[in-house]
Amino acid sequence: xxxxxxxxxxxxxxxxxxxxxxxxxxxxxxxxxxxxxxxxxxxxxxxxxxxxxxxxxxxxxxxxxxxxxxxxxxxxxxxxxxxxxxxxxxxxxxxxxxxxxxxxxxxxxxxxxxxxxxxxxxxxxxxxxxxxxxxxxxxxxxxxxxxxxxxxxxxxxxxxxxxxxxxxxxxxxxxxxxxxxxxxxxxxxxxxxxxxxxxxxxxxxxxxxxxxxxxxxxxxxxxxxxxxxxxxxxxxxxxxxxxxxxxxxxxxxxxxxxxxxxxxxxxxxxxxxxxx
Amino acid sequence: xxxxxxxxxxxxxxxxxxxxxxxxxxxxxxxxxxxxxxxxxxxxxxxxxxxxxxxxxxxxxxxxxxxxxxxxxxxxxxxxxxxxxxxxxxxxxxxxxxxxxxxxxxxxxxxxxxxxxxxxxxxxxxxxxxxxxxxxxxxxxxxxxxxxxxxxxxxxxxxxxxxxxxxxxxxxxxxxxxxxxxxxxxxxxxxxxxxxxxxxxxxxxxxxxxxxxxxxxxxxxxxxxxxxxxxxxxxxxxxxxxxxxxxxxxxxxxxxxxxxxxxxxxxxxxxxxxxx
Numbered sequence: 001x002x003x004x005x006x007x008x009x010x011x012x013x014x015x016x017x018x019x020x021x022x023x024x025x026x027x028x029x030x031x032x033x034x035x036x037x038x039x040x041x042x043x044x045x046x047x048x049x050x051x052x053x054x055x056x057x058x059x060x061x062x063x064x065x066x067x068x069x070x071x072x073x074x075x076x077x078x079x080x081x082x083x084x085x086x087x088x089x090x091x092x093x094x095x096x097x098x099x100x101x102x103x104x105x106x107x108x109x110x111x112x113x114x115x116x117x118x119x120x121x122x123x124x125x126x127x128x129x130x131x132x133x134x135x136x137x138x139x140x141x142x143x144x145x146x147x148x149x150x151x152x153x154x155x156x157x158x159x160x161x162x163x164x165x166x167x168x169x170x171x172x173x174x175x176x177x178x179x180x181x182x183x184x185x186x187x188x189x190x191x192x193x194x195x196x197x198x199x200x201x202x203x204x205x206x207x208x209x210x211x212x213x214x215x216x217x218x219x220x221x222x223x224x225x226x227x228x229x230x231x232x233x234x235x236x237x238x239x240x241x242x243x244x245x246x247x248x249x250x251x252x253x254x255x256x257x258x259x260x261x262x263x264x265x266x267x268x269x270x271x272x273x274x275x276x
Numbered sequence: 277x278x279x280x281x282x283x284x285x286x287x288x289x290x291x292x293x294x295x296x297x298x299x300x301x302x303x304x305x306x307x308x309x310x311x312x313x314x315x316x317x318x319x320x321x322x323x324x325x326x327x328x329x330x331x332x333x334x335x336x337x338x339x340x341x342x343x344x345x346x347x348x349x350x351x352x353x354x355x356x357x358x359x360x361x362x363x364x365x366x367x368x369x370x371x372x373x374x375x376x377x378x379x380x381x382x383x384x385x386x387x388x389x390x391x392x393x394x395x396x397x398x399x400x401x402x403x404x405x406x407x408x409x410x411x412x413x414x415x416x417x418x419x420x421x422x423x424x425x426x427x428x429x430x431x432x433x434x435x436x437x438x439x440x441x442x443x444x445x446x447x448x449x450x451x452x453x454x455x456x457x458x459x460x461x462x463x464x465x466x467x468x469x470x471x472x473x474x475x476x477x478x479x480x481x482x483x484x485x486x487x488x489x490x491x492x493x494x495x496x497x498x499x500x501x502x503x504x505x506x507x508x509x510x511x512x513x514x515x516x517x518x519x520x521x522x523x524x525x526x527x528x529x530x531x532x533x534x535x536x537x538x539x540x541x542x543x544x545x546x547x548x549x550x551x552x
């Protein structure tokens with residue numbers, strides 16, 4: 001593993017690291033914030049999955065999460081959103097290929113060799129981070145924005161990891177019924193829609209839900225509101241009596257100005273579960 | 277004036293606006309955060325001047341200031357760091373020309389026609405903002421980072437505006453004695469160094485100081501520490517018995533991770549003066 005950069009930040013360290021991934025068969029870069037407390041031993045960890053077009057860097061520099069993570073003594077991980085590089089398949093569209101991995105394991109060419117983002121985020125990267133840094137894998141929570149909100153919810157409901165809490169900012173809620181989803185799930189997983197259901201937060205919520213609290217925030221003025229299909233997830237959460245809250249925030253859009261505004265709430269929500 | 281964008285942010289609005297500037301003779305873009313309280317009447321305003329290579333956008337998305345400005349009910353202005361455009365002089369170096377206006381009024385060609393950033397930031401933009409938005413020009417404070425810290429200190433000590441408080445993050449403190457300064461002051465103001473003194477915070481501090489509190493934060497691990505000449509300003513502040521604090525922060529570098537870490541302190545410091 002290579003250290004790309006380390007900067008002192010809110011008493012801790014904001015690092016960026018790269019490594020050769022076995023899962024995605026290419027070099028992957030991620031951001032990791034460790035609070036001051038990590039110098040004394042393993043700390044709880046909150047995963048932040050980013051949205052379309054993002055790298056590991058966007059939320060790391062624009063989300064404002066470190067202030068609150070430092071206050072709460074928890075680590076933050078910012079994975080990339082896809083495999084990258086000259087040898088990795090791509091598409092001219094912003095919402096397919098590099099920067100748009102959708103947190104699935106592709107079964108279709110040309111994506112299959114590298115686009116294994118579900119396994120990368122849910123399995124390889126936690127193991128690597130747990131082996132290398134002072135983070136406590138028994139205390140993990142997960143959040144994300146847009147495509148990353150979809151990733152957080154679907155990875156959590158896969159059951160691979162017993163997260164203490166799950167949240168999302170403006171998640172893609174029902175990708176099997178949205179132009180943010182049908183195109184990508186078709187490309188990565190093929191035409192058989194039965195394979196898509198494992199990556200649809202609303203269908204998973206209806207089917208199994210989560211054994212931990214859930215917090216969803218979405219802007220009422222989100223310019224991509226029609227693509228998110230928030231109503232499907234809100235309905236499924238209420239029907240299941242899922243512990244948690246689905247909040248619609250008046251006047252807010254899809255930007256990091258929205259995300260950063262509610263970051264304190266989300267980090268506090270996760271800290272309550274991680275330290276509880 | 278044209279609205280480039282407006283996003284709901286911490287209960288207020290983060291706007292970006294552009295206008296044809298009489299001072300710089302080109303279109304200028306700036307960011308303005310208005311807290312919720314601005315809907316009810318004029319609010320105090322804190323200026324944030326950015327450093328080399330920055331536009332209006334860097335601090336606006338990476339500084340994390342809106343959280344604290346919203347809490348304190350004060351507005352934030354993020355001006356650009358230079359005139360820009362095809363018809364505007366430039367230099368291949370990152371530290372001269374576009375993105376590097378140094379907050380002076382150039383007297384030398386080819387810079388003179390557009391590089392009038394002192395007058396733009398100290399005179400034209402405050403007037404425009406006071407006429408257009410709910411900000412109270414009788415309650416202004418100023419801060420900045422690196423070249424922008426230099427700008428904040430030197431504009432404040434020019435006496436054009438009676439700021440309530442002045443701060444800086446890792447300011448260029450003594451540009452007449454630094455490679456971050458001699459080259460630019462020579463290019464913009466000519467070879468006569470007597471003209472440079474009005475733009476050197478340490479010389480101004482020795483000569484006149486400020487009638488308001490001053491807060492300086494600089495990282496002890498700043499990778500540009502040798503260029504900042506922090507000791508000259510610290511010495512001048514102490515010699516003058518200037519009200520304020522000069523703090524050296526162990527382990528921090530020159531990045532926005534440093535700036536955002538101490539933003540709460542700075543906004544709180546200014547809020548005390550603006551509301552006091």
